[in-house]
Amino acid sequence: MPVRVPRLLGQVGVEVALARVLPAIVRHARPCPGRHLVTSEASERGRAAPRADYPDRHRRPSVTDATGAPTAADGGPPAPPEEVLLEIEAVAVDLARIAGERIMETLTREIAVEYKDQGEDGRPPSNPVSEVDHAVEQFLRERVGERFPDHGIIGEEIDTHPDRDDAFVWAVDPVDGTTNFINGFPLYAVSIGVLHHGLPVVGAIWCSTGHTLRPGVYHARRGGELCFDGEAMPSGRPATGVTRKLGAGPAGSPGRFRGWDIRVTGSAAIECAFVAAGIFQYAVFTAPSIWDVAGGVCLSQAAGLSVMTNGPRGVEDFRRFEAPREVTDDREPSVRDWRQFIAMGSEEATGGIGEMMSRRRNRVMFRVRRVLWRFAARFLIPR
Numbered sequence: 001m002p003v004r005v006p007r008l009l010g011q012v013g014v015e016v017a018l019a020r021v022l023p024a025i026v027r028h029a030r031p032c033p034g035r036h037l038v039t040s041e042a043s044e045r046g047r048a049a050p051r052a053d054y055p056d057r058h059r060r061p062s063v064t065d066a067t068g069a070p071t072a073a074d075g076g077p078p079a080p081p082e083e084v085l086l087e088i089e090a091v092a093v094d095l096a097r098i099a100g101e102r103i104m105e106t107l108t109r110e111i112a113v114e115y116k117d118q119g120e121d122g123r124p125p126s127n128p129v130s131e132v133d134h135a136v137e138q139f140l141r142e143r144v145g146e147r148f149p150d151h152g153i154i155g156e157e158i159d160t161h162p163d164r165d166d167a168f169v170w171a172v173d174p175v176d177g178t179t180n181f182i183n184g185f186p187l188y189a190v191s192i193g194v195l196h197h198g199l200p201v202v203g204a205i206w207c208s209t210g211h212t213l214r215p216g217v218y219h220a221r222r223g224g225e226l227c228f229d230g231e232a233m234p235s236g237r238p239a240t241g242v243t244r245k246l247g248a249g250p251a252g253s254p255g256r257f258r259g260w261d262i263r264v265t266g267s268a269a270i271e272c273a274f275v276a277a278g279i280f281q282y283a284v285f286t287a288p289s290i291w292d293v294a295g296g297v298c299l300s301q302a303a304g305l306s307v308m309t310n311g312p313r314g315v316e317d318f319r320r321f322e323a324p325r326e327v328t329d330d331r332e333p334s335v336r337d338w339r340q341f342i343a344m345g346s347e348e349a350t351g352g353i354g355e356m357m358s359r360r361r362n363r364v365m366f367r368v369r370r371v372l373w374r375f376a377a378r379f380l381i382p383r
Helices: 004-029 040-048 082-105 131-147 178-182 268-277 290-302 347-380
Strands: 113-117 126-130 152-155 168-176 189-196 199-207 216-221 246-248 261-263 282-285 306-311 314-317 342-345
Touching (some): 082 189, 126 131, 131 152, 168 178, 168 268, 189 268, 189 290, 199 290, 216 268, 290 306, 290 342, 342 347
Antiparallel strands (some): 199 216, 282 342, 306 342
16 A cells, blocks of 8 residues: 555544544633533624724623614514513512512521532532522522513522523522522622523622622613612712722632732622622623523623623624533533623723633644644654
8 A cells, every 4th residue: 555545544534533532622621611602603693793993992882772772783583672671670670689688587597508519539518509599599480480471490499491482581590609698708699680582681680788888689671771779870980099900700810810809709690790880890700600690791781891702713792692502411402501601891801801811712722733733643644
């Protein structure tokens, strides 16, 4: 057999190996440990719609038409009427407030706590869930089902999946920051996000404390203003002499985001609300669940802030929550399975984070390719 034949076969084998191995390696090497990306259709829409150069680079206008009604700017299904969103927002705010009051009522009594991860090899248990989590989620599910029987519901503690035909889906976290709550650390939240065909249209987050140093509900609807307990909030915080501001990032991340003082609150929902309120300049989440951030995305967008996520070509504008292409279980994926990198905040902050993530991703890709080609040259290509 001529030498060029096995060499050619070896090169074909290398290409096949790269096609099979490289995506799996890159999924684990990316900054986002989640493996699911937005669909190619959404990505094409994202590339086809360049970002506008707004006069104020820290804020972006709400997606509305001339009358102030929300629009389907990314080519998706038409947005629901304003009166529908007003009704949903009012219900979400009411439910978030009642749920928060029920949580506060339990502070003076003993509550039962279990751990989802019992720990192995001497490791302590982790990921707690209390009876309050279960009771509050059950309350939210019942009330939403009574008021909107045709809406789907996703909750952290009850493993259900919405139907494909559900136009509206509620993503609720009954107690976001359970570890804080059961230990008496006063930072926890009730998070409610309502999606319309995956697009965040209503957000309501009850926080145990906020910018007024009291409990309350941050809320918004698509095309509307950011509010706190029914009162519209001013855009941003008053000007001060502070030059080094706060950001919320994963534990152990201070060195990754230079120029910011990093805070980890233990509650993703509170961090989202604090970004919208202007307390934090940004928040970064590596692989949150949909109920952690669905409400917060709506709040940030109502505040005119940027929301970014991973795309096929790096970090790009967030469009909508979508089901992943595949899951490990033997079932059809749903939007409940969404988990991927997401960041929200001022354009200055998120733009810098996006550039940093893209550079890191490019470095990782280069190193992976170099290792694979060295392996192929040594073991797969005949000499």
